[in-house]
Amino acid sequence: MDKIRIRGGRPLRGTVTVSGAKNAALPLLCACLLAPGNHQLDNVPQLRDIRTTLELLGLLGVRSRQDGHRIELNADAIENAEAPYELVRTMRASVLVLGPLLARLGYARVSLPGGCAIGARPIDLHLKGLEALGAEIRLDHGYVEARADRLRGARIYLDIPTVGGTENLLMAATLAEGHTVIENAACEPEIVDLAAALTQMGARIEGAGSDTIRIDGVTRLQPMRHRVMADRIEAGTFLVAAAMTGGEVLVQGAEPACLDAVLSKLRQCGALVDCRPDGIAVQGPDVLAPLQIRTGPYPAFPTDMQAQFMALLVRAQGASVITENVFENRFMHVCELQRLGARIRIDGRQALIEGVPELLGAPVMATDLRASACLVLAGLAAGNTTEVSRIYHLDRGYERLEDKLRQLGADIERLPAD
Ligand SMILES: CC(=O)N[C@H]1[C@@H](OP(=O)(O)OP(=O)(O)OC[C@H]2O[C@@H](n3ccc(=O)[nH]c3=O)[C@H](O)[C@@H]2O)O[C@H](CO)[C@@H](O)[C@@H]1O
Ligand SMILES: C=C(OP(=O)(O)O)C(=O)O
Helix, strand or coil: CCEEEEECCCCCEEEEECCECHHHHHHHHHHHHHCCCEEEEECCCCCHHHHHHHHHHHHHCCEEEEECCEEEEECCCCCCCEECHHHHCCCHHHHHHHHHHHHHHCEEEEECCCCECCECCCCHHHHHHHHHCCCEEEEECCEEEEECCCCECCEEECCCCCHHHHHHHHHHHHCCECEEEEECCCCCHHHHHHHHHHHHCCCEEECECECEEEEECCCCCCCCEEECCECHHHHHHHHHHHHHCCCEEEEECCCHHHCHHHHHHHHHCCCEEEEECCEEEEECCCCCCCCEEEECCCCCECHHHHHHHHHHHCCCCCEEEEECCCCCCCCCCHHHHHHCCCEEEEECCEEEEECCCCCECCEEECCCHHHHHHHHHHHHHCECEEEEECCHHHHHHCCCHHHHHHHCCCEEEEECCC
């Protein structure tokens, strides 16, 4: 398995360009199942999760061609409605084929994704919502089997504003008969991006980005042509990297409007943040101030940035508290940060971080996507050498992270498996 080796202690400087958002591209690719014809998606990041999704869509009968960051897909013939365990277990977002398959074919069989490192992550709300739309759902040997001759519009209240659940139901409702209202919907920018693409396909949607989404079903949709939004989490990761190394970086293409909570915390820790027409520039402070962070559904502070901020706060001057409200087990990076000398105590959903003046490099192991990013960032700020193993997690969600960091002056290299 590949590793990343970092020799830390260099401030990052320069310009880096943000890629398309993984979490927008995945539902957009699944949305292609809704309409026959030739779809085109631009600004798709080159990531392992994207390759897995294309493999899954291929199994279902979608033909695709990738040219750099453009993907063309043809969804004329959906021959198969089954998403197998082997693929779903490697990428939970595969469950996003459920709504579109059901809406288009009236049937879908999708493996239950199961838990993952950061939490149990059930899909009960996706299933309840589809049942409200008239689907008959059966669980059979770890698979969800869903059937409906034609979905019918309904009023759906989500107990939790689930991102994937909102996306699955939004896609399904576009082809349902009549009016659907999703209440307590997730408001994440990726949902706005998906709704924009669906609207361009002919769907009738109002309120995406708010907690109430209204959909008037149509009988057919046209293929999409869409440019995937910029990745706000990748952008945030570079901003944190610059701030914690005392560097100065412009993240080109970053959208400040999607990053309010993150930018506010960067300013509170002492960084200078400048939102410019071409992106966001950040200059790190000499001394990092401690922070109180509480993660939550958008527009609150994103759980996907929690681990990266912890890497920053371990060197702040004073005590910080991070409360993780979205996932019950998203502190797996803590014991690895401790190997570098961090002083962190976990108390339930809270991490209490006592800043230390310096970290010292060590071998560490990545456990999930953002934990990997956190360890790479910590390695950039630590003295000596840090080696991060199991970086396949990183490749799920960051496009050429080590190349982009090297371009900013980091001493970082990928070591191929022995
Ligand atoms: C591909 C993608 O976009 N992934 C993002 C998406 O994941 P994902 O869509 O899986 O996250 P959800 O918003 O669904 O999960 C939020 C919380 O709701 C719970 N829940 C969810 C669905 C359900 O049916 N029942 C239930 O209890 C989950 O266990 C979790 O505790 O949003 C998360 C929260 O911003 C991000 O961390 C992920 O990066
Ligand atoms: C948790 C994440 O992704 P996924 O939902 O694909 O596991 C993430 O992007 O941080």
